[in-house]
Amino acid sequence: MIRWSVSALFLVNGLMVGAWAPRIPALMERLGITEARAGLIVLGLGLGSLCLMPVFGAMVARAGSRRAVMLAAWLAAPSMIWISLAPDFWTVAATVALFGGLAGGMDVAMNANAVAVERARGRAIMSSCHGFWSLGAFVGAAAGGWLIQSFGELFHGLAVTAAFAGVLVWAGPRLLADGPRPGAPKVPLRLPRSPLPWLIGLMALAAMIPEGAILDWAAVYLQREMGASLALAGWGFAACAGTMAVMRFLGDGLRRRYGAVRTLRASTGVAMAGLALAGLAEGPGLAIAGFALAGIGIANMVPIAFSAAGNVPGLAAGVGLSVVTMMGYSGILLAPGSIGFLAEHVSLGSIYLGLAALLVLPLALSRLAATADFEPRG
Template sequence: MSDSSTAVLTRAAYMTRPRFAVSMLFLMNGFMTGSWAPKIPELKERLGIGESVLGLLILTFGIGSLVMMPVAGAAIARLGSKPVVKLTAILLSPLLLLLTLVPNVWLGAIAMFVFGGFIGAMDVAMNANAVEVEKSMRRAIMSSCHAYWSLGGLIGAAIGGALMARYGVLTHAIVLTVIALALIALAWPMIFSDAPHPDVKAEKTRLPLNPLPWLIGLVALFCMVPEGSVLDWGALYLRNEQGASVALSGLGYAAFSASMATMRFAGDHVRDRFGAVRTLRLSTITAFVGLILSGLAPDASLAILGFAIAGIGISNMVPIAFSAAGNMPGLAPGIGISVASFMGYSGMLFAPSLIGFVAEHTGLSVVFLSVPVLFIVVLALSHLARHADAGKV
């Protein structure tokens, strides 16, 4: 074996460590997000609040994320992703324990803002780190990273209820904090170092005037609104308009998330083989077909099948958008990703309320037939996904 071949194999073996580390960071962030869901009813009961106040608290979580994402992007541009992802992960890990201990709604609102803020800040930092690992490996890893996030969310949500029922909410919060810290400890010595960046100019840390990252952000937005639609309204659609049982109505999002997580593990291989542009286009068409099938379905089983097909399509759309945002020419990765994250997650935050207003007057079947129209814009802008492959050449 030649020296050059040995060097390539050695480098590939070494780079599996940063890839493992960033995967653990995605797993930890998803686990914290998923662990929050089972705590919502307990928080409502403990603070003695109604649905409207609870809704405002959840909105505070989203506002915290949107506020902190650009801050994280600017910090990454100046310091690199490694110190930012370490700091945000450490600060995030005890926050669900804090939420378990807050005695009133005002402190609860502050805790929710901070929790959402560090979820969002870490999200930007870990995506920026994944972009740097992609560049170093010269291959796609972003889809599998997002698969680990989905897996973490499923684990957090699945074990939360059982732990709280058996051992109580405080023990649950302590256990998940220990798990989060253990995942950070696993990743800590292997996190890819991309700092400092002495070549990053000060003007690169400001919000960009160039329309390119905002167009990528629009792609992220129009990919995440349909995802949020299935999450927030899929079960209600199956229950009220398809006549599904309570048990069956929950399978809509389960099928969607399972197919999405599975396809995300395979998505990097697909993107490496066909390129980001072709993968995004094929994924968009698949998601379009799935949601249209759900909207036109005569019964719940076909609607669930449509959600599963939509999950296959949507699975790799957001990772490709984030990779493209992190590879914008002349722009620090953290800034591009913070723009894409801000726009994408704002859609997840505000679109459900708009959908609820529309659905009240038209029905949810019309919603699931209308939302895929957004994919036409994604297809029109799909050529911008070529930037996602920039780090591999």
């Protein structure tokens, strides 16, 4: 049951993040802002997350991931309602920053809980947990554009909040309790001196920048540069999230059979091909196909990096994971804000081509993923 409860948290976190994707063009229309101003809002989401992620990371180290994840999740639950009610640019930016912080804090804590479940069970589950995240993101993105277009932003926010809260009520009491034992010495909150978790963090960073670029800008790319409707534009990230979900459910088995290093290298090559296809596409159909192919490749890059970080020899539990999570999510949260400014001068298609080239970095560092192979292959 603990395995399914942590998976449920990944599902609803993905649902919330996926629901955010089609809101960006809707907010641009409601507020009458350009890509650069929208980029400021997206940047605020990333900054909010990076401000609160260390707070919840420290809470995980001192009180356990179960307490941290439930606090972050309940505070994050009504985020879409507050964003819907925000009347102007600066209040939208503030509510989005708070949403980013709470969603990011939840993300750190639920990944820590998944690592604890992996160790308790002696079996990899990280890829499939991220598969549930992608499944939730697919539903949130695919339905979000239609709900906003048909019923408005507030109805969409109420629907997302109700679904989120319902899952929390079920999953919360069933999570693995992993807090420190009574009387145990406090965990020192210091950064690791070994370069290995920082290099693994670079892999996660390079892998998550394209994911963030698809999340935040695929809908804008399809709508503004290719003339797609808002409902169709929501399928840019939905296609990526859908294929990511399928591949993540297969990922733990692929890692056991082929090893983390080989799986990571193959995944990176497929992701590069998908981003290139999306960037070169001349119509929305081919671009959506490119995002779907990119999702197949991106799917297992981040779970492998997280699992490798959580099992670095000689590091206390959670220390390596906290470094890699912070570095990785700075890519998915901060880089897309910069893309808004770039999009004022170059096309989003050119930016997706550049992101394909960026994935040379995890390809070069792929050998470091060997620490993710804590299970015998067979």
